Amino acid sequence: MNDHSSGSEDYNERLVRIGAGTFATVYVIPQVSD
Amino acid sequence: MTTRLLCLLQQTSFLPNVPMVQQEDLVVKKCKTVDACSTLEAEYFSLITIHHALQERSAFQAPQPVFFTGAEANWEDLPPFPPNDVKRTSVYSMARVLPLPRLLRHQIINTFAPATADKSVFLSKLFIARLLLGRADDAARSAPRQFFSVYNFPLTAADCRTLKLPVADIAREMGRAYAALHMHAGVDARDVKFVLGGRGRRSNGVGNKLGTQMDRLALAVIDFNQVQRWSKHADGITAVVSAFLGK
Numbered sequence: 374m375n376d377h378s379s380g381s382e383d384y385n386e387r388l389v390r391i392g393a394g395t396f397a398t399v400y401v402i403p404q405v406s407d
Numbered sequence: 408m409t410t411r412l413l414c415l416l417q418q419t420s421f422l423p424n425v426p427m428v429q430q431e432d433l434v435v436k437k438c439k440t441v442d443a444c445s446t447l448e449a450e451y452f453s454l455i456t457i458h459h460a461l462q463e464r465s466a467f468q469a470p471q472p473v474f475f476t477g478a479e480a481n482w483e484d485l486p487p488f489p490p491n492d493v494k495r496t497s498v499y500s501m502a503r504v505l506p507l508p509r510l511l512r513h514q515i516i517n518t519f520a521p522a523t524a525d526k527s528v529f530l531s532k533l534f535i536a537r538l539l540l541g542r543a544d545d546a547a548r549s550a551p552r553q554f555f556s557v558y559n560f561p562l563t564a565a566d567c568r569t570l571k572l573p574v575a576d577i578a579r580e581m582g583r584a585y586a587a588l589h590m591h592a593g594v595d596a597r598d599v600k601f602v603l604g605g606r607g608r609r610s611n612g613v614g615n616k617l618g619t620q621m622d623r624l625a626l627a628v629i630d631f632n633q634v635q636r637w638s639k640h641a642d643g644i645t646a647v648v649s650a651f652l653g654k
Contacts, residue, residue, distance in 0.1 A: 387486040387487055388435060388486050388487070388488060388489070390489065390492075391434075393439075394632070396438060396439055396440070396443040396446055396447070396632065397436050397437060397438050397439055397443070397447055397632075398436070398437050398439060398492060399434060399435070399436050399437075400434070400435045400436075400437065400488075401433065401434050401435070401503055402433050402435075402486070
């Protein structure tokens with residue numbers, strides 16, 4: 374699924390992988406706070 | 408975000424009038440294989456169409472598209488991908504659906520996590536919720552969920568009522584979103600996801616439309632890789648209904 378939440382954080386440079394579907398990987402730039 | 412990426416975003420020719428989004432809001436989606444790049448490209452252009460179609464027509468909004476770049480792009484302009492994902496494929500970016508506010512995240516965990524779960528594991532996680540208002544509530548679900556995960560946390564209509572979310576208002580906006588997707592975007596909306604996220608520092612919360620309990624929340628539609636255009640004629644209705652029913 375094209376997820377927008379923050380889950381597994383297995384890369385900690387500029388992009389964090391937050392989800393993976395069948396054909397794509399989704400990253401986010403982790404700057405969000407409450 | 409690198410200065411190079413900022414330049415790329417500002418120079419993109421796909422969306423010359425798209426306002427810049429703050430760097431903390433960006434999601435970057437990268438195709439896994441070269442063969443699937445056309446699918447990612449089609450999804451991006453569906454995102455553009457759907458983003459515009461939903462504006463002013465529903466409280467559900469599609470993320471702001473930012474840029475698309477093909478596999479042939481100069482990767483010096485892109486942010487560094489992890490070492491296990493450096494194959495040159497298509498990439499696009501869009502605004503992020505922000506995580507739910509902490510208060511609601513904790514309410515979800517405290518309400519639905521089984522008593523045996525170590526809640527501290529989940530309380531620190533940021534997540535959004537997937538709205539599944541049409542899913543029948545399983546009577547067995549009155550028991551604690553055996554396999555608890557906060558990933559795209561599924562909320563049925565009953566779950567929303569438990570959390571005191573305005574289910575009828577959300578359902579109405581979902582209907583409006585479907586109408587906009589079908590009749591303005593001209594797509595069948597197959598496999599799109601309706602989600603509930605947070606507003607963060609953005610000013611476009613849905614509280615003014617759906618009551619104060621939604622002030623810090625945002626409604627969004629995501630996942631457009633399976634949507635297809637349809638004819639808007641009678642002969643296409645069967646396909647749209649089929650997509651709606653998930654068949």
